[in-house]
Amino acid sequence: MVLxxxxxxxxxxxxxxxxxxxxxxxxxxDYGQRHHAELAAAARVAQALGAAQHRVIHIDLTAFGxxxxxxxxxxxxxxxxxxxxxxxxxxxxxIMLSLALAWAEVLQAQHIFVGVNAVDYSGYPDCRPEYVAAxxxxxxxxxxxxxxxxxxxxxxxxxxxxxxxxxxxxVQLGVDYGLTVSxxxxxxxxxxxxxxxxxxxxxxxxxxxGIPDPTRYRTP
Amino acid sequence: MVLxxxxxxxxxxxxxxxxxxxxxxxxxxDYGQRHHAELAAAARVAQALGAAQHRVIHIDLTAFGxxxxxxxxxxxxxxxxxxxxxxxxxxxxxIMLSLALAWAEVLQAQHIFVGVNAVDYSGYPDCRPEYVAAxxxxxxxxxxxxxxxxxxxxxxxxxxxxxxxxxxxxVQLGVDYGLTVSxxxxxxxxxxxxxxxxxxxxxxxxxxxGIPDPTRYRTP
Numbered sequence: 001m002v003l004x005x006x007x008x009x010x011x012x013x014x015x016x017x018x019x020x021x022x023x024x025x026x027x028x029x030d031y032g033q034r035h036h037a038e039l040a041a042a043a044r045v046a047q048a049l050g051a052a053q054h055r056v057i058h059i060d061l062t063a064f065g066x067x068x069x070x071x072x073x074x075x076x077x078x079x080x081x082x083x084x085x086x087x088x089x090x091x092x093x094x095i096m097l098s099l100a101l102a103w104a105e106v107l108q109a110q111h112i113f114v115g116v117n118a119v120d121y122s123g124y125p126d127c128r129p130e131y132v133a134a135x136x137x138x139x140x141x142x143x144x145x146x147x148x149x150x151x152x153x154x155x156x157x158x159x160x161x162x163x164x165x166x167x168x169x170x171v172q173l174g175v176d177y178g179l180t181v182s183x184x185x186x187x188x189x190x191x192x193x194x195x196x197x198x199x200x201x202x203x204x205x206x207x208x209x210g211i212p213d214p215t216r217y218r219t220p
Numbered sequence: 221m222v223l224x225x226x227x228x229x230x231x232x233x234x235x236x237x238x239x240x241x242x243x244x245x246x247x248x249x250d251y252g253q254r255h256h257a258e259l260a261a262a263a264r265v266a267q268a269l270g271a272a273q274h275r276v277i278h279i280d281l282t283a284f285g286x287x288x289x290x291x292x293x294x295x296x297x298x299x300x301x302x303x304x305x306x307x308x309x310x311x312x313x314x315i316m317l318s319l320a321l322a323w324a325e326v327l328q329a330q331h332i333f334v335g336v337n338a339v340d341y342s343g344y345p346d347c348r349p350e351y352v353a354a355x356x357x358x359x360x361x362x363x364x365x366x367x368x369x370x371x372x373x374x375x376x377x378x379x380x381x382x383x384x385x386x387x388x389x390x391v392q393l394g395v396d397y398g399l400t401v402s403x404x405x406x407x408x409x410x411x412x413x414x415x416x417x418x419x420x421x422x423x424x425x426x427x428x429x430g431i432p433d434p435t436r437y438r439t440p
Contacts, residue, residue, distance in 0.1 A: 091363060102315060125367045138314070141350050144310070
């Protein structure tokens with residue numbers, strides 16, 4: 001089970017899991033995100049990397065709001081901040097991992113892969129190693145599968161890598177990052193703004209890795 | 221924040237939280253459950269008990285299936301079992317609590333109430349005290365609110381009560397159990413089958429409490 005957003009990190013994770021020989025079931029979540037183009041990217045990436053199947057589940061988090069990604073009245077920040085940014089979506093990773101846990105149990109899958117990262121990231125609390133460990137522990141008390149001895153393993157293989165290291169690994173694994181969309185305010189064709197937090201981290205990653213940036217930007 | 225299914229337990233929890241003086245925001249989850257009538261019951265209960273607000277969020281767990289409650293090809297068991305029954309929905313409580321966590325964070329609520337119970341229950345792993353504790357711990361690593369010092373408290377006030385004790389408490393608190401629907405295969409008007417696991421536990425609870433059972437049954 002691979003959580004696949006359509007962005008750079010989760011595409012790399014999928015490539016790695018495929019490379020390790022797993023039959024990969026990719027799950028994307030349509031939660032009403034502003035950058036809806038990432039879902040089309042997820043479908044392209046799943047196909048290109050040879051996922052066994054790709055499924056999109058819908059949950060309308062705009063009903064709660066509270067984030068620049070789920071409330072159109074909150075603008076996406078275009079300057080760096082030292083705080084947790086406005087693009088933080090309350091409990092998003094917990095919701096997504098819970099959905100992955102549900103589908104994993106139905107499929108009798110014991111491995112969930114997620115592309116969270118604690119180095120070049122946006123300061124989101126639900127990307128930290130201690131969070132990942134606590135989710136795995138909770139999950140192993142939650143399910144019938146775990147009670148019956150089929151323990152769940154939550155893999156976060158990018159946890160301690162820099163964005164440049166992630167990109168280098170992905171290129172080695174054959175990921176075409178031109179298929180991915182990271183921008184928080186990508187247009188309907190998936191073209192990036194170049195200035196949001198996610199674009200800045202991505203662009204700096206390609207520069208640091210010495211790899212040409214294949215991202216399609218809206219403005220020159 | 222109170223998770224409100226429309227059944228007996230969560231109605232009691234809502235009554236208790238209201239009694240304790242909390243402004244209660246009730247959340248129900250339409251996950252494609254067979255006993256959809258419980259959602260209408262949840263709305264009636266929220267209104268009757270004076271919830272500040274009641275909201276229903278939709279997520280289609282029939283896309284995953286794997287339970288008698290989300291897959292119409294699996295019949296609801298009508299005989300007791302010593303195993304975890306077929307009505308177990310993979311990761312259901314984890315998904316619901318994750319959604320409650322999200323809305324709680326947006327509302328800046330620090331208390332989530334849930335009606336899980338470890339005595340007269342169906343053997344679901346995600347009703348056990350160790351699960352509740354692990355979810356709370358994970359939640360306090362997951363959110364911006366927790367990182368900023370606003371810890372989340374997950375309350376499971378029915379945890380160690382028998383069904384009869386829950387009913388007695390609810391009656392003292394003024395709960396009208398005639399408004400609630402527990403049956404896993406309730407008809408569209410909320411009338412109960414009387415023979416599923418949930419009906420059996422409920423009926424035995426009223427008997428043990430010595431309180432007349434207000435449940436509307438389909439068959440005499």
